[in-house]
Amino acid sequence: NGTLRDAFAYLVKILGSLGQLQLMKSDPDMPDEAVTADYCLKELCIIGDRKTVTDRFHALHDEVGGFGTLLMIAHDWDDEAKWRASMRTLATDIVPKLP
Structure with a gap:
């Protein structure tokens, strides 16, 4: 919403x-x-808390046989602090857990 x-x-x-x-x-x-x-x-x-997002990325990785690059598209920053926190979480908490 x-x-x-x-x-x-x-x-x-x-x-x-x-x-x-x-x-x-x-x-x-x-x-x-x-x-x-x-x-x-x-x-x-792929939207959700850390666990949901991590689980969905793992499922996507398994479904497509892996990927070499992960691209995050961020636009329409209605709340810049929220978007920046999301990008930081992806980079520091989620991507390091991917295969």
């Missing part, structure tokens, strides 16, 4: 108007109506 959700709501609207929601789908057979901002936050983002 913030700027990130608003950004996904806008993106879903734009891609929907262009008939391109398949770009957001984890399953090509899912209906377009299922692609919502909340769906995008749940399926396309």
Whole structure:
């Protein structure tokens, strides 16, 4: 419920108007109506406390067979201190625990 959700709501609207929601789908057979901002936050983002984020990164690593680079995209800083703390936590507490 913030700027990130608003950004996904806008993106879903734009891609929907262009008939391109398949770009957001984890399953090509899912209906377009299922692609919502909340769906995008749940399926396309890794969000949560340290344990949740670490667990999801480990699962992603296992699913795709590893990765050499981790890219964090941070934009729409509605609360700069919160975003900076999140980036610091990722760099110091989570990434060092990845394989």
